[in-house]
Amino acid sequence: MSSDNCTLTNHNTESIWKKECQFEKREQLKNDINADVVIIGAGMAGLLTAFLLKKKGIDAVVLEGNEIASGQTQNTTAKITSQHTLIYDNLLQKFGREKAHLYGMANEAAIQMYADLINEYNISCHFERIPSYVYTKDDVSKIEKEVKAAEECGIKAEFTADTTLPFSIKGAVKFINQAMFNPLEFLQEVTKPLKIYEHTMVKGIEDMVVLTDGGKVKAKEIVVATHYPFINSPGYYFVRMHQERSYALAISNVPMLDGMYKDESQSGYSFRNYKDMIILGGGSHRTGENSSGGKYENLRKAASEYYPESKEVCHWSAQDCHSVDKIPYIGKYAATTPNLYVATGFKKWGMTSSMVSAKILSDKISGNKNPFEEVFDPQRFEVTASMSGLMDETKHTVENLILKKFKIPETKLDEVPNGHGALIEEEGHKIGVYKDIEGQVFTVLAKCTHLGCQLEWNPDELCWECPCHGSRFDYTGALINNPALKSLEREQHN
Structure with a gap:
């Protein structure tokens, strides 16, 4: 099937996928309806779940607060791989061979499912x-361990130091027969038979009724596929996960690579081809912890160093949820919610994790046993593997929690230069201030509307971010990313 709507635009802050692909607009929900299955979130995980359910003869309604694939799905680097950095040695040590093997096989099966659908x-x-x-530039022993661990988990892996990277390395673990694609071109076809309501913000769930700003949806089964779960209790995902941001450039006039690459170090870079371009990624940090900025500039310096003749086509950023034990949560939202499901915590591997989620959840809803569901069960939460991470998340939340009153610090606005944002403390209160390049002032209460954590300014994105749970707001205070559901309190300045 062709992708006739995929034509290049000129907006250089959109991902390369968004630059090239547009979806047919869907209507907003404007009345109360009934549905067998409601899926909240029209990203890759939610849409694939709806698609697989339809293949089983089960119709689902998809509710999206913005537009189709407008969240993480449009900002992914779109690697379809079971190679989730150096994970298999860690899985063997923490969970044992059986679960580590099932994790690997679930993701290998996801790659094949994409190929089969396409x-x-x-x-x-x-x-x-x-x-x-x-790859690694430093510690080759990590790579050697991962090769052995991957093979023990049933994945064909090999050690190599021979790559097409523009620099030398100590070694790399190679997985064969992985994949990459344009995710929005893929979804253009997948979404055609699906019932999707756009610009329909979900406000809550009460007794299997989904409450939106346009109507109520009574459902038999509900899937929360909103990237970060917005229901705090039950489930308590806000103490079991954190979010991280990363950055990418699409660059042209470059030689092609023989595969997809990622540095085992968080400070390193990732690479993949797309058409005649390379997508160069890096700059990872916990959401709300980028006060110094410079992530895009660092990528541009790397591009200039590694590919001196390259030209930037566009740049963008992504946000990823990380579970405390590095395995996604896919299954029942909580032990007490038999008909409410969740898919979250994909880290940077949302393409395979979305397909794994869709298969597990569609099987559960249709009454079929899935061989991989135990590994990803949100209720697994093994104390030996997860408690230290849980304590870290809880500590981070408590340290950043504030409850302040909103007050405009008029006397200190001159301290903020044009084109910059800053936190200003006035009489013990933290106020977020941004001045655009013309000097117009935007002032917000720097308290996240999710659970009250103090927000931090991200100068690369011109937005306020929550270091506790990853909610994001633009400089005017408008909500960008959940789990928050409300925009910030704000004051207009002339």
Whole structure:
């Protein structure tokens, strides 16, 4: 099937996928309806779940607060791989061979499911089978351990120091027969038969009734696929996860690579081809912890160093949820919610994790046993593997929690230069101030509307971010990312 709507635009702050692909607009929910299954969130996980349910003869309604694939899905680097950095040695040590093997096989199966769907429906989405590498410039012993661990988990892996990277490395672990694609081209076809309501913000769930700003939806089964779960209790995902941001450039006039690459170090870079371009990624940090900025500039310096003749096509950023034990939460939202499900905590591997989620959840809803569901069960929460991470998340939340009153610090606005944002303390209160390049002032209460954590300014994105749970707001205070559901308190200045 062709992707006739995929035409290049000129907005250089959109991802390369968004620059090239547009979706048909869907209507907003404007009345009360009934549905067998309601899926909240029209990203890759939610849409694939709806699609697989439809293949089983079960119709689902998808509710999206913004537009189709407008969140993390449009900002992914779109690697379809079971190579989730150096994870298999860690999984073997913490969970044992059986669960580590099932984790690997679930993700390998996800790659094949993409290939099968793309072939079955003749989807044109630049899908390509290609090797994936995790490399190191320093400690080769990590790579050697991961090769052995991956093989023990049933994945074909090999050690190599021979790559097409523009610099030398100590070694890399290579997974064969992985894949990459254009995720929005893929979803253009997947979404065609689905019932999707856009610009329909979900406000809550009461007794299996989904409450939105346009109507109520009574459902038999509900899937929360909102990237970060917005229901605090039950589930308590806000103490079991944190969010991280990363940055990417698409650059042209570069030589092509033989595979997808990622540095095992968080400070390193990732690489993949797309058409005649390379997507260069890096700059990871916990959301709300980028006060110094400079992430895009660092990527541009790396691009200039590694590919001196390269030209920037566009740049963008992404946000990822990380569980405390590094395994996604896929299954029942809580032990007490038999008909409410969740899919979250994908880290940087949302493409395979979305397919794993869709398969597990569609099987559960249709009454079928899935061989991988135990590994991803949100109620697993093994104390030996997770408690230290849970304590870290809880500590981070408590340290950043504030409850302040809103007050405009008029006397200190001159301290903020044009084009900058800052926190100003006035009589013990923290106020977020941003001045645009013309000097117009935007003032917000620097307290997250989710659980009250103090927000921090991200100069690369011109937005306020929550270091506790990852909610984000633009400089005017408007909500960008959940789990918060409300915008910030704000004051207009002339």
